Each structure stands twice: as structure tokens, then as C-alpha cells.
Amino acid sequence: MSKKKEGETGSDKTKLNTPLLDELESGPWPSFVTDLKNWSRKKPAVAQLLNQLEDSYETKWNYWTGTVLNVTGYGGGIIARLSEKAEEYPDLAEFHTIRVLPPAGFVYSTERLRNLSGICERHGAGILQLHGLTGDILALGFDNKGSRAASEDLMANGWDLGGSGAALRSLQCCVGQARCEMACFDTMKTTRFITNHYISFLHRPEFMYKFKIKISGCGNDCSNAMISSDMPIMGTWRGAMQIDQARVAEFIDEKGVEYLIDNVITRCPTRCISLKGNELVVDNDDCVRCMHCINVMHKALKPGKERGVTICLGAKRTLKIGDTMSSVIVPFMPLETEEDFEKLTDLIDQIWEFWNDNAMDHERIGEFIARVGLGAFIEGIGREPDPRMVSETRTSPFIKFEELAPGRLEGEQKQEPTVWQREPESSESSP
């Protein structure tokens, strides 16, 4: 697409010259400018990258355009960037990002991290970002040839590319049971299981638009699932939370009753906690698993023993219909045995089928649900309505009661599924 001008190095523009960026070298926070300037001694392309960034700082204008580049067999994973200033900065003519699937929970051995870094240095500029907001490892600075060579090298070394485009995107989870007492299920295992089960959907975009799954071990949502993923899978529990009254007494000794009242009892959203003498009493029927009291008294209080997940759907940021937030689809399901995981994939299969059969182009699942209504949506995926899916029942009295509409008055009749008629499975399309 764009031509690289080998040998044409006459311009001084390739020499590091960044007075504005240099102002980002002072100050106590670690400076990416200093790091990249040092690195540019080894990789001249990085000097050109900084010079182009300097130009942007001067003109407040951006000089990257996007394009498409794929490795054999995959339809995504490389975010291709071409510089509009390739004449001045020949090494930026092709300067792509490779998205790499990180280990679940972002845990690394130094052996693996060096392996990753070495491959990226061998085939490109070697700049790593750990991690991008998509949850991917981002490796910057490969030309077309380098992108393909780096991808092959990465995959030969046990790495795989991340998702991009209208596909399942790279999953992301919190540290979970590996280091947190609050995690109600194995977030890392679930992340790896879902990714690998659906890996073809991640590498070959075939959805109406992107689909993000993020996974948090409890309601604290350290993986930012609730407001930034199409499908948050959140840890929770059934039955009573665990209370260690001896540690409650220790907490009161240390912090005082007043602190407990102000910061635990009155901050409970359903007012289900009370104090009887020195004993903390929880009305577990009213507890909504918000995690607040456990956060404050994390030694004395713990999630209950019968654990599982709440599954939601629909969050995305504001384009195009305004923000959508996730809402509950499955109030509770265990996620431990093979059968549990099979139920999870059955659910995902049904959601994807109904969404992809009926959504419009570029319509995220939250936008789709907003358009067709949650009632029609859950019917489409074969789930029963559950009051835990709503914060309140409807206020609008204009309702099409399918059961009550007499056919002769041409009221809307019950159809299967209601409105969005699917093609019969067996129908052969004839011209």
C-alpha cells in the first residue's frame, strides 16, 4: 500500500529533535520519552516515532492512518498504522501494532516476558505496552514483513494474537483466586477456558460487531467488566456470608463502634447489617452481594461458601445511542464443574446466535437489547423473565399482551420467536 524508501536518509528529520517532548522528561513520574529516547539509539525508527510525535505536539495534529493487515489464517490481531509523514520518516511508512493475548490475570514469568520482548525487538521497534485498555499486550512498531515474521515467531513460541474488529475480543480478568480472598470463582481458569473454547471467533471476525467478555471474581469488579464489557461475568455467592465474630470483636477494638456504624452498617445499600452487643448480624435474605462490608472488614467477613457467578450483558461507552450499562441476565449460576462450563457455553452460543441473526451492522449487544427490549431479548435466547433482571417494573401502560389479544381483532399473536422471525433451519434458499 505504501512504499518504504530504503536508503533515502538524507533528511535531518530522522535525527532526534524533540524540544516539546523533552519537557516530559522532567518531573518525578517515570517518563516514556526518556525511555524511548534512550532506546532510539538502538532502534532509529524510534527516533522517527518521537519526531513525529513532536510534530503532533507542535501542530496538535495526528499523522497516522489505519489500514488492514492480516497474517495467514487470521482476520485480526494486527492494528496497521501508516504514517502520513513517511517521506520524512521512512521507518514509519509501516509501523503496526500487534495485539498479543496476555496470560489470564496478567501474570508472567521473567522467562516468558523476556521471550516476548526479544521477539518484538527482533522483528520491529520492540516497544511494549503492558497492557492496552482492550486487555491485550500491545507490541508497537512492525512493518508488513516484520508483522508477519513477528506473528509467526510469537506463535512458534507459544503466544497467540489478540482480537480486533467485529470479533470476540481478548478476554480480561482480575487476579482472582491466585491472590485474593474475595474471589468467588476461578477467574483465570474461566478466562482461559472461554478464550480457547471460542478461539476461532476471536481470530476470525464474523459478528455484527465486537463482543467483549470481562471477568471479575467479585462485585468489586477489578477488571472493569460492568461498565466496559458486553458480557461481565461476576463472582457472587448463595446463602449466608461467613462471619468470624472473634475478628468482628477485634475490628471493634481497633476501630471503635462508631466507625463500624458509620462505615459498615449505615453504608449497606439494603440496611441488612445490625449489631447485637458485640456481634455482627446479617440478614442474608436482603444482602445483594455488593461487597462493601467485606471490603471494610475483610478479615472478619467473607463471601458465603456456595459460590458462583452473576452474568450480565450490554455495557459500552457512549457512541452511538448513549452509554449502555450491563444488566443482569443470569442472577446466579455455579461455575465449577464441567457441566457448569458447558451451561455457560450453551448460554454464550444462544446469545451470539440471537444477536448475530437479528442485530444491525455495527450494533453492540447493549444497543441491540435497548432496541428490541430486554423482554424480547431473553425470550429470543430462551430464558425466563426474572425480577432480578430489573430494578423496577414498567411504568408505561401501553403493552401488547400476547395472551389477551383476541385474534379476530388483529392484535399481535404469539409467534416463535416473537417478532424477529428466523429462517427455518432447513430452508434452502431458492432464487
Place this chain on the structure above:
Amino acid sequence: MSEKMAPRDQGVPDHSNLLHPGMARNYGKWDYHERVRPGVLRYVAESGESLYMVRAGSPRTMSPETIEKICDIADRFCQGFLRFSMRTNVEFMVEEAEQVEPLIEAIKSELGFPIGGTGPSISNIAHTQGWLHCNLPGTDAAGAVKALMDDLIEEFENERFPNRVKIATSCCQINCGRHADIGIIVQHHHAPRINYDNMKICDLPKVVAICPVAAIRPKVVGGTPSVEIVQEKCMYCGACHGQCPSMEIRDAETDTLSIWVGGKGANTRGGPSLMKLAVWGLPNNPPRWPEVSDAVRKILDAYKEGGKDWERVGEWIERIGWQRFFEKTGFTFTKYHIEDGPNAMWTYNRSTQVRI
């Protein structure tokens, strides 16, 4: 090429080989944690074993030389294992309390990374790609974050707020930085300029369909199929720009920055919430964006002073009311703060509950 093709569809690497031995031994068997000091957490397992985690703020964008320094420290102190947090911090784990201080010393002297970001502090800023490597940005990200964190580093290194503060920046109105306690976004101020010479590279029906307010119409221009924009309808969101680079929404002269407050993903207490407009019209002012730092500081100072324990920024504002928020920060409430989106009516004060 086919002979050299590496295996496809391997998926996520097996994490069980990548866990610090202390994490592997106590997987799923943790009892509690405590904050030893800002930036250091001690996790205690049911077995009684301890694991100390030291959190260091990284600049996210790193050279192989920096990665090597990180690995070297993890080799010397952490048995060759480490972790990254959601907000681009590096986490080093050690099993002995005596190793914590020497580890911190090594991180500070060899990497120059600050220690902090735990508990009621400001964690590292989640940010986007910006001018460094995005095709759509109106401003930079890494540089703005560096400048802001220079200013806020003491709040990263200390735990002095009512609750944690998450900050995110975004370089266009697509807002990849997402909701946060404090969010910084670019705003565009006019409809996209159409580059008619280059429209052929775009899928025109998709350009028309993507507009949320139906402001884009098909039109033949100079004998070639193209589009036109209904200026009155356009709300300058830039959705079409992501679809078609010839719908240029950015403007170096007029783009500004705005700051939004009160977003939260956690289900704690009132549950997740979206961030709302606090102040608009700040200049896009590289290389250090001082006006942004200034406004963020005003919000943080007011929150630190007025917030009660465990209140996040949004919960603090909800309690004191927006009137007090504007009083305490010194920002001006304008008609542009009033919602005009699809759910606008639900954001008006639909009662006589007024602080007078």
C-alpha cells in the same frame, strides 16, 4: 511461507506456569489481606503463609531495556515472577517481610518507578494511544498522563482520599478510556469536514447508517456517489470518522478538553455509575496540559476535604449535591451541563428537594 507457518489458535498461555510460587501454593486458599503501607499489600493464606505485593507505577509504554530491568528485579527478588495490574502498574511479590524494603529500593533506584496506587490513593491513569499510535486522536495520551501524574505523584504514593480514585483519559469522543472517577475527554466543536477526493475508500452506506442522529445523507458530488452532512442535526460525536477517515471531525484549532466525574464500575453500595460533566472548554495544550492538571487538582482537593470515608467521587457529589460541587470546585454550572440525550428528563431535579 506454508512450511514456516507456526501453529494457529493456541489461545491464552497456561497461567499455572506463570504464577509466583506463593500464589500457586495458595491458589484459592487466601484468608485476608492488609495494607502494610501505601503500595504494599500483605496477603495471608489459610496456611498462614504471607505474600507481600509491592506495586510500582509504570509509564505503560516501555522499551526492551526497561522490560529487562523489570525482569532483572523480579529474578533477584521474586523468584522470576511478576504481574501487571489493570491500571498498568507492575506488581512484584516476595514472601519475606525483610525483602520488601530492599525490593522497593531496587525498584526506585533501578527503574525509577514510584511505589503506591493501593487503597484510597490515585492509581495509575488508564489511558489510550493518542498521537503516539492511534489513527483518530485529537490529543495525546501518554504525555498528558505523564504530566498529570507528575503533579499527582504524592497522591499515588499516599493513601489520603476517602476512597480510591481512578482517572482515565481519552483522546477522542469514542472515549476508549471509559468511565472513571475522573475522566478527561476531547470535545469536537463542529461537524466533520468531508474530503470528497478520498470518499471512494469508504463504504458509503455504512457511513450513512452509523450516524446516530441521521445527519449524513447520500449525495452525488461531482458525478461521484458521496455524502453530505445536515449541519443542524450533527452533534459532533465523530462516529462517522471512525467509519470513514474522510469524515474529518478533528480540528487542531478548536478541539478542547472536558472533565467528567463520578464514574464507577464496582457494584459496592449504590452500584456502578456513569461519569458526568464537570468542566468543559479546557485548552488542548501540549506538552503538559497545565489547565487540565489544575482542574483535576481542584476536584481532588474538594473531594479530599469533603468526602467521607469510603465515598467514591460520585458518591460524595451525590451526597453534597451538584450545587455544592460547583461551589467547592469553583467551576461554573452552565446550560451545557444539562443533559439533552435520550434520558434527559430523568436527570432533572424532579422534586422540591433543594438546598436553599
